[in-house]
Amino acid sequence: xxxxxxxxxxxxxxxxxxxxxxxxxxxxxxxxxxxxxxxxxxxxxxxxxxxxxxxxxxxxxxxxxxxxxxxxxxxxxxxxxxxxxxxxxxxxxxx
Amino acid sequence: xxxxxxxxxxxxxxxxxxxxxxxxxxxxxxxxxxxxxxxxxxxxxxxxxxxxxxxxxxxxxxxxxxxxxxxxxxxxxxxxxxxxxxxxxxxxxxxxxxxxxxxxxxxxxxxxxxxxxxxxxxxxxxxxxxxxxxxxxxxxxxxxxxxxxxxxxxxxxxxxxxxxxxxxxxxxxxxxxxxxxxxxxxxxxxxxxxxxxxxxxxxxxxxxxxxxxxxxxxxxxxxxxxxxxxxxxxxxxxxxxxxxxxxxxxxxxxxxxxxxxxxxxxxxxxxxxxxxxxxxxxxxxxxxxxxxxxxxxxxxxxxxxxxxxxxxxxxxxxxxxxxxxxxxxxxxxxxxxxxxxxxxxxxxxxxxxxxxxxxxxxxxxxxxxxxxxxxxxxxxxxxxxxxxxxxxxxxxxxxxxxxxxxxxxxxxxxxxxxxxxxxxxxxxxxxxxxxxxxxxxxxxxxxxxxxxxxxxxxxxxxxxxx
Numbered sequence: 001x002x003x004x005x006x007x008x009x010x011x012x013x014x015x016x017x018x019x020x021x022x023x024x025x026x027x028x029x030x031x032x033x034x035x036x037x038x039x040x041x042x043x044x045x046x047x048x049x050x051x052x053x054x055x056x057x058x059x060x061x062x063x064x065x066x067x068x069x070x071x072x073x074x075x076x077x078x079x080x081x082x083x084x085x086x087x088x089x090x091x092x093x094x095x
Numbered sequence: 096x097x098x099x100x101x102x103x104x105x106x107x108x109x110x111x112x113x114x115x116x117x118x119x120x121x122x123x124x125x126x127x128x129x130x131x132x133x134x135x136x137x138x139x140x141x142x143x144x145x146x147x148x149x150x151x152x153x154x155x156x157x158x159x160x161x162x163x164x165x166x167x168x169x170x171x172x173x174x175x176x177x178x179x180x181x182x183x184x185x186x187x188x189x190x191x192x193x194x195x196x197x198x199x200x201x202x203x204x205x206x207x208x209x210x211x212x213x214x215x216x217x218x219x220x221x222x223x224x225x226x227x228x229x230x231x232x233x234x235x236x237x238x239x240x241x242x243x244x245x246x247x248x249x250x251x252x253x254x255x256x257x258x259x260x261x262x263x264x265x266x267x268x269x270x271x272x273x274x275x276x277x278x279x280x281x282x283x284x285x286x287x288x289x290x291x292x293x294x295x296x297x298x299x300x301x302x303x304x305x306x307x308x309x310x311x312x313x314x315x316x317x318x319x320x321x322x323x324x325x326x327x328x329x330x331x332x333x334x335x336x337x338x339x340x341x342x343x344x345x346x347x348x349x350x351x352x353x354x355x356x357x358x359x360x361x362x363x364x365x366x367x368x369x370x371x372x373x374x375x376x377x378x379x380x381x382x383x384x385x386x387x388x389x390x391x392x393x394x395x396x397x398x399x400x401x402x403x404x405x406x407x408x409x410x411x412x413x414x415x416x417x418x419x420x421x422x423x424x425x426x427x428x429x430x431x432x433x434x435x436x437x438x439x440x441x442x443x444x445x446x447x448x449x450x451x452x453x454x455x456x457x458x459x460x461x462x463x464x465x466x467x468x469x470x471x472x473x474x475x476x477x478x479x480x481x482x483x484x485x486x487x488x489x490x491x492x493x494x495x496x497x498x499x500x501x502x503x504x505x506x507x508x509x510x511x512x513x514x515x516x517x518x519x520x521x522x523x524x525x526x527x528x529x530x531x532x533x534x535x536x537x538x539x540x541x542x543x544x545x546x547x548x549x550x551x552x553x554x555x556x557x558x559x560x561x
Binding site for chain 1: 115116118119120122123124125128129131132133135136139142143146147149151152153154157158160161162164165166168169170172173174176178181184185188189191192194195196198199201202203205206209215217221311312315318319321322323325326327328329330331332333334335336337338339340341342343344345346347348351440442447448449450452453456457459462465467
């Protein structure tokens with residue numbers, strides 16, 4: 001296996017463990033906002049999509065760039081919709 | 096200085112990742128949750144702006160156009176969605192995230208293929224995983240959305256020989272993957288992507304509406320893992336870390352939901368619960384029709400109005416009828432009469448984790464009045480009236496008493512211990528699990544039939560006249 005892949009696996013495993021530690025003991029009141037907030041973060045795929053759609057359009061790569069652009073659009077719906085709807089919900093929670 | 100830009104981008108990613116971690120941590124506590132969400136969104140903004148500086152990203156007009164288009168659609172959707180539609184909204188957003196991740200994996204594979212230098216094995220493997228997880232998340236979420244939105248029935252659906260078909264598809268997928276490792280080909284990649292999409296359909300179609308809290312949490316987790324997989328394909332740490340974080344939070348919720356039903360994840364996914372079981376349908380073991388007691392709004396209002404303590408148990412029926420505002424009004428009326436009102440929330444009540452909490456918050460019920468199952472169960476024997484609104488399986492005493500019941504062992508809200516129980520329900524029909532509920536035939540139980548919203552509104556006007 002290539003060194004970069006090992007490094008990436010290392011990062012993935014550590015991040016998973018850290019994730020489990022950070023998010024334990026969430027009160028049920030916050031289950032939905034936690035889920036929709038996390039959901040918005042999964043829109044991070046937009047970064048990958050921007051890299052894929054990054055090069056200028058040529059006749060060779062046009063469908064790759066178009067796939068990237070579609071991915072950007074979908075991921076941004078996820079990001080903006082997710083964060084905003086979470087904020088709307090949290091705004092309602094009162095003591 | 097030529098390293099300046101790439102380093103700036105990577106450093107920005109580290110800052111963004113830190114904000115994601117802190118944001119999610121803060122989302123775990125009511126006092127800081129809103130701030131946490133803001134922090135995470137600032138992290139996302141930083142990451143997007145930093146990526147625009149990438150030397151490989153030059154196609155600005157189109158990229159900015161796509162960002163603007165997605166943001167506008169997301170903005171409108173978030174503004175327009177009703178709180179009662181939140182489960183399907185979350186389902187839909189999960190699906191879009193999964194689709195985006197799958198597209199990234201697919202596009203990167205094609206780019207490597209076109210570059211003509213051969214596709215390295217690690218890139219092929221991660222691209223396969225990315226399209227598999229992303230594809231399943233995409234179609235699975237859309238089935239969940241369609242079920243929650245009522246576009247297709249909530250009942251489990253499966254083809255005859257579904258298991259064999261699934262095994263066949265998986266075999267085909269594996270064979271295609273091996274083929275890709277031997278000789279990368281765009282056609283084979285297209286086929287295995289198609290299989291991933293079909294697998295997503297077949298994974299969620301057989302799952303009944305009442306199991307949706309588990310499914311939505313699982314798809315949430317998968318949408319994170321899909322982003323991680325896409326991160327492996329384009330070798331970008333922020334995707335890997337943020338995706339892993341979401342994957343972890345989704346799995347935590349999935350486990351909580353499974354515990355709330357006393358079932359394992361494999362049992363939820365592969366046993367097509369509900370629909371098959373028919374239940375005894377109100378007929379006792381000796382064949383006689385079991386009797387139940389029915390009350391009207393006036394009697395119900397008297398029971399509630401002259402009680403000292405009332406515990407409200409909301410369920411999916413309250414969400415469907417959008418009765419949360421009437422419920423709040425009823426609680427207010429009772430409170431002015433000196434009745435102590437609490438809400439008992441079962442972990443899997445409704446169609447997603449925390450569903451009832453969101454609806455009651457929308458109706459301005461303070462969350463200090465909401466009690467978890469473990470906190471309230473000890474109080475039912477001191478409760479005068481338990482008011483069950485559109486909940487069924489989560490209050491079925493069979494889960495404790497009948498070892499033959501399909502839901503035996505599931506933790507329930509023990510409303511049968513209250514001095515009196517009023518159940519608001521449309522009819523005597525069993526719940527999604529198709530299981531008859533012994534609670535309805537108990538001496539202490541009074542059935543009050545009707546649409547939850549109208550029934551509670553009638554209770555409100557009757558209580559006012561007491």
